[in-house]
Amino acid sequence: MLLMVFFLTIHIISVSSEEIFKYVVEEKSPINTFIVDLSNDLEIKTLASYSLFELIPINKNLFSINNQTGYLTTLSILDREQMCLNQQCSCNSCEIFYQLIINIQQTTIYKIIEIKIQDRNDHSPIFDNESMIHIIHIKEHVPLGYRIVLPIANDPDEGSNSVQSYTLDGANSDDFYVDYTSIDIPYLVVRSLLDRQHISSYLLTLTASDDGQQPKPRTGSIQLDIRIINDSIPIFLQSVYSIDVREDTSIGTSLIKIEAISDNNAKIFYELLTESPFIIDRLTGSIQLKKLLDYEREKSYRLTVKAYNKFIPIYAIIFIRIIDINDNPVLIHMKIEENRTLKQTQNDKNIFSIPEDTLVGTTLAHVILNDLDSFANGNPYLQLTTIQPPLPLIYKLIYQNNFQNTKLYSLILHTNIDRESKSIYDNIQLIAHDSGTPTLHTRSLILLNITDINDCIPQIVTNSIIYNINENNPIGLIIDTLNAYDCDIGINAEFEYHLLNKTDLLIINSETGQISLSQSIDFEKFHQEKNSTTIDLEFYIQVRDHGQLSLSSQTKIILRILDLNDHSPEFDRNQSYNWTFSKSILQPNTILGRIFAYDYDSGLQGIIHYSICSFDPCLILNITSLGYIYIQSKTSCSFLSYTFEITASDYGFPNFRSTKKLLTINIDSNQLTINSLPKRLPLPMQRTTVDINSIGNISFIIDITNNHSIQPKIYLNN
Numbered sequence: 001m002l003l004m005v006f007f008l009t010i011h012i013i014s015v016s017s018e019e020i021f022k023y024v025v026e027e028k029s030p031i032n033t034f035i036v037d038l039s040n041d042l043e044i045k046t047l048a049s050y051s052l053f054e055l056i057p058i059n060k061n062l063f064s065i066n067n068q069t070g071y072l073t074t075l076s077i078l079d080r081e082q083m084c085l086n087q088q089c090s091c092n093s094c095e096i097f098y099q100l101i102i103n104i105q106q107t108t109i110y111k112i113i114e115i116k117i118q119d120r121n122d123h124s125p126i127f128d129n130e131s132m133i134h135i136i137h138i139k140e141h142v143p144l145g146y147r148i149v150l151p152i153a154n155d156p157d158e159g160s161n162s163v164q165s166y167t168l169d170g171a172n173s174d175d176f177y178v179d180y181t182s183i184d185i186p187y188l189v190v191r192s193l194l195d196r197q198h199i200s201s202y203l204l205t206l207t208a209s210d211d212g213q214q215p216k217p218r219t220g221s222i223q224l225d226i227r228i229i230n231d232s233i234p235i236f237l238q239s240v241y242s243i244d245v246r247e248d249t250s251i252g253t254s255l256i257k258i259e260a261i262s263d264n265n266a267k268i269f270y271e272l273l274t275e276s277p278f279i280i281d282r283l284t285g286s287i288q289l290k291k292l293l294d295y296e297r298e299k300s301y302r303l304t305v306k307a308y309n310k311f312i313p314i315y316a317i318i319f320i321r322i323i324d325i326n327d328n329p330v331l332i333h334m335k336i337e338e339n340r341t342l343k344q345t346q347n348d349k350n351i352f353s354i355p356e357d358t359l360v361g362t363t364l365a366h367v368i369l370n371d372l373d374s375f376a377n378g379n380p381y382l383q384l385t386t387i388q389p390p391l392p393l394i395y396k397l398i399y400q401n402n403f404q405n406t407k408l409y410s411l412i413l414h415t416n417i418d419r420e421s422k423s424i425y426d427n428i429q430l431i432a433h434d435s436g437t438p439t440l441h442t443r444s445l446i447l448l449n450i451t452d453i454n455d456c457i458p459q460i461v462t463n464s465i466i467y468n469i470n471e472n473n474p475i476g477l478i479i480d481t482l483n484a485y486d487c488d489i490g491i492n493a494e495f496e497y498h499l500l501n502k503t504d505l506l507i508i509n510s511e512t513g514q515i516s517l518s519q520s521i522d523f524e525k526f527h528q529e530k531n532s533t534t535i536d537l538e539f540y541i542q543v544r545d546h547g548q549l550s551l552s553s554q555t556k557i558i559l560r561i562l563d564l565n566d567h568s569p570e571f572d573r574n575q576s577y578n579w580t581f582s583k584s585i586l587q588p589n590t591i592l593g594r595i596f597a598y599d600y601d602s603g604l605q606g607i608i609h610y611s612i613c614s615f616d617p618c619l620i621l622n623i624t625s626l627g628y629i630y631i632q633s634k635t636s637c638s639f640l641s642y643t644f645e646i647t648a649s650d651y652g653f654p655n656f657r658s659t660k661k662l663l664t665i666n667i668d669s670n671q672l673t674i675n676s677l678p679k680r681l682p683l684p685m686q687r688t689t690v691d692i693n694s695i696g697n698i699s700f701i702i703d704i705t706n707n708h709s710i711q712p713k714i715y716l717n718n
Helices: 080-085
Strands: 010-015 018-026 034-037 049-054 063-065 071-074 095-104 107-118 133-139 147-149 163-169 176-179 187-190 201-210 218-227 240-246 254-257 269-272 278-280 286-289 300-309 312-323 331-336 341-344 349-355 363-370 381-386 395-403 406-413 424-433 441-451 459-461 466-470 478-481 483-485 495-499 506-508 514-517 534-545 552-562 578-582 591-594 608-614 619-623 628-634 641-650 658-668
Touching: 018 034, 049 063, 049 331, 063 095, 095 363, 107 395, 133 312, 147 312, 163 176, 176 201, 240 254, 269 278, 278 300, 331 424, 331 441, 349 363, 363 381, 363 395, 381 395, 381 406, 459 534, 459 552, 466 478, 495 506, 578 591, 608 619, 619 641
Parallel strands: 018 107, 133 218, 240 312, 349 441, 466 552, 578 658
Antiparallel strands: 010 018, 034 071, 049 095, 063 071, 095 107, 147 187, 163 201, 176 187, 201 218, 254 286, 269 300, 278 286, 300 312, 331 363, 341 349, 363 406, 381 424, 395 406, 424 441, 459 483, 478 514, 495 534, 506 514, 534 552, 591 628, 608 641, 619 628, 641 658
């Protein structure tokens, strides 16, 4: 058999403290093409078993690994362009990521490998309607440098194998040149004066070329007709537009209006030259959505808009960025270790069968979380819980790595099992959440079937794992006294408590299980998130028996620290409170400036309300909830200075705290017109979420003194 080895490179980079081993295989390599000997590359010198599975599911087996040797080979013909269309990899750079698991006796090694499909220059650039002659009308005597968009060639290849340049050939082609330097659109640029009496039409050849090792140029025909047109050339108000559109935008929604004008007010028509989920009104230039968007399929669009009056076209570009919403739940995939059986039922139940003598710490399965959404919407995390009635978990999850919204956990046997005592464990479920708003979650049930030892583990019994504690607590505050039980007797039933976290905040009596605080807590030193009035501190408590083969278990408790209203609003010390204005500027509704105060507390206790007191009726000022100061009314007075008292208050309960500041307005003799002021901008709205459950009584204060702004709204959920 002929062994064919194709171009291969190997790199090692560090991402999130995890090594990624990178390999390259050329597109369309034959099946069974050798890629790498992983045992040699990873310097595995002893007997080991190798397994490989995708970190990002692509629903197709592309590669194979020899379980004993670690040889990695291709399993199918790799077509990069087809994989791009099938969304199996990125069209810009086609990489597939795998989790490599190496088992050496009782040790498991995890490695991430990346296999890049190296593009082959197997496609030529293609013009739309390549057999047709593209007719372009140009007005006679247009200025030098006049630009018009040329037909665009598409090449599905990657990088230098895709379109890199355009050239123009034909009689008198020197009267023009092609500019392909901006945003990947070829422009025909006029560099000689066009005289219809001299040349009325040009027949040119446009060639699109790639830079592959074996270039594959492609040509298209262009006919340039020089016309005598009295209409003026229209002009776009902008040549480039950029907007953001949410993924869940409804069909028919108007997104943006493109506008072009002409000197003689001639009727202008609009046309979209790019195939996309958008449509343009040919008379108004309004762009609407005609098809539903999918961020996971296409994250952005670039549209070319043509505007023309009769024959003279102009062009503008619209960049549309799609904003991801949380519309994809987390996917849970499970892969089992050798010598295990896994049956997956239609109701998402995973049934494991393991022998009774399985050792504690044995990896039963690998759990992969994958979310197609991006950023926080696609940041998954996994919980291992019990279904009612609650029982001690016999599993635990160990987080292994995180890569591109994909997380890997190992499902570990946490305790010894005894089939005679219990042969089936069916109360375990995996709950995978994402971090989006609202949060989406997926559940997967686990049933453990025991197929035919001092083995009683002490367990902590507590009424609650969440303890609400006000900040500024007294030192030595007793939180709870834990209870534990052990079904063994004698020394095997004696146990002690230990705090697993390294902390000087919490102490536990090893004999009684009494938990107390060793210091007073300052909420603001722990937490900077203004929207939350609580912070959860997690601690793990271990109970361990005194048997010769000591057994133990652990539980998590949460100290929920509650913020108190122990800070007053503070004005910005770096801000000037002595303002000078021209007298002509002091007109009603004129915004004079903005002041800013900060409150270190959270929730309502940290929300600031401003008020202003005018000491002189000649000039009455008002202030918005965001601190913008504007003139409410003014009479004809000749004072050169006015003093105002500004109060910044929070909404804390039961304590209401406020701070005052004096503001001086000076009148400058230099006169400025109202038109010299900067353009007034709409005031942003502010949204704050607080935990209602942590507040006994609720009061709301709404500023209704600003008659020229939208009033704030307060909603109560549940």
